[in-house]
Amino acid sequence: MDEIIVSIPTKVTLFGEHAVVYGKPAIATTIPVFIEISGVLIREPVLTINMRNPIHMYIESISIDRTTNKLNVSTDRKHVEQLIRYMVTALEICEDDLKTDKRYGYVININSDLPPGIGLGTSAAISVGTITLCELLNNGMTIDSIEKSKERIAYLAWKTEQRVQGMASPMDTFTITFGGLRYIDPTTLQAKPIDINKEINILVGATERKYTTAELVRRVRMLKEKNPLLIDSIMSGIGYVVSEAYKALIDGDWDYLGMLMNINHGFLEALGIVDEKHSNIIHILRKMGALGAKTSGAGGGGAFIALARSYEDLNTIELVAKALGAHVVAKKIHRDGVTA
Ligand code: MEV
Numbered sequence: 001m002d003e004i005i006v007s008i009p010t011k012v013t014l015f016g017e018h019a020v021v022y023g024k025p026a027i028a029t030t031i032p033v034f035i036e037i038s039g040v041l042i043r044e045p046v047l048t049i050n051m052r053n054p055i056h057m058y059i060e061s062i063s064i065d066r067t068t069n070k071l072n073v074s075t076d077r078k079h080v081e082q083l084i085r086y087m088v089t090a091l092e093i094c095e096d097d098l099k100t101d102k103r104y105g106y107v108i109n110i111n112s113d114l115p116p117g118i119g120l121g122t123s124a125a126i127s128v129g130t131i132t133l134c135e136l137l138n139n140g141m142t143i144d145s146i147e148k149s150k151e152r153i154a155y156l157a158w159k160t161e162q163r164v165q166g167m168a169s170p171m172d173t174f175t176i177t178f179g180g181l182r183y184i185d186p187t188t189l190q191a192k193p194i195d196i197n198k199e200i201n202i203l204v205g206a207t208e209r210k211y212t213t214a215e216l217v218r219r220v221r222m223l224k225e226k227n228p229l230l231i232d233s234i235m236s237g238i239g240y241v242v243s244e245a246y247k248a249l250i251d252g253d254w255d256y257l258g259m260l261m262n263i264n265h266g267f268l269e270a271l272g273i274v275d276e277k278h279s280n281i282i283h284i285l286r287k288m289g290a291l292g293a294k295t296s297g298a299g300g301g302g303a304f305i306a307l308a309r310s311y312e313d314l315n316t317i318e319l320v321a322k323a324l325g326a327h328v329v330a331k332k333i334h335r336d337g338v339t340a
Helices: 078-098 122-138 143-165 171-178 213-226 228-251 254-270 276-287 311-323
Strands: 004-015 026-042 046-053 058-065 105-112 182-185 190-193 201-207 292-295 302-308 327-330
Touching (some): 004 122, 004 171, 004 228, 004 254, 004 302, 026 122, 026 171, 026 228, 046 078, 058 078, 078 105, 078 122, 078 143, 105 122, 122 143, 122 171, 143 171, 143 213, 171 182, 171 190, 201 311, 228 254, 254 276, 254 292, 254 302, 276 292, 276 302, 276 311, 302 311, 311 327
Antiparallel strands (some): 004 026, 026 105, 026 182, 046 058, 201 302, 201 327, 292 302
16 A cells, blocks of 8 residues: 655644633644644554654654554653554554554654654644555545544543643644644534734744643643642633633734733743743843733743734744744744644
8 A cells, every 4th residue: 555644734722721621611723833644554563753854953763562552662862752552552442443453553654843842733733644544544534525524533632632741631632633723622522723814923932841731731631630729720721811812813903912822821830830930031032022922832832822913023022932042933924734
């Protein structure tokens, strides 16, 4: 069978991370930064994963015996090991769903330019990409029929994240599958597109990330178990910010949107998941003209976003972010989701 190539955009959360795990809505978008996964089916029960990252200079090759599915990973990179876990789990979930013969194996190549463990929904991108690849290789799904299968791809990728992380909202997997700017309601599994009719100048940056999403989600859960009333009221506050941000996006009210970003960041600091150095960058970007700036995603460093009034202001913010040691990952949002 021919090799299948799947291209998966990464994503940023504009509003509502962590609270979305507890049923509150969130707003997220894909960005034009991609991971590519390609693969073939083989007759031996072996899964071989080759990870290639030319910019960050590593190549990692791992083989797993599928009869035992034992994860024999000899890598000392926590984030690489974590990505393999998502991939193995996604294949299991897809094959159980399709009732395929697990004696077959795969050779899968992952190409990415991103620093490992940067955030940006990379675990969801790997889950969505692996489910899409598995469906294309095993289910006779054609590239043209991907659009019609997106509900199912998003759902199975979400189940993958839940199994690996223990807790996960559908935000990352649904945004990456469908693509574009979306309002996610985790209680109904709706990822509604948001149509804006004004250019939005958003800088996506990142700093080193020290914890996995699973660890950070667990940290918030422990805080909530200790003081449910207090943490529930923070989650409700974030939920309200999301509903206001939705209106500000529709109205093109970027001053208000920026203010809401700052408030959302404050709530995330209150949850104790924001890295101090990362937060300092966010505060400096605001002083240097950003209308608003916040951490984006699970926290512990990782991704941040900053909103600018104009493209010129965005360029200034980019220079400042780089001078402060952050990676600049994207300066615009993307319209599409997973493609093959
Ligand atoms: C991670 O990108 C976002 C979190 O809200 C977790 C989730 O939604 O599953 C922290």
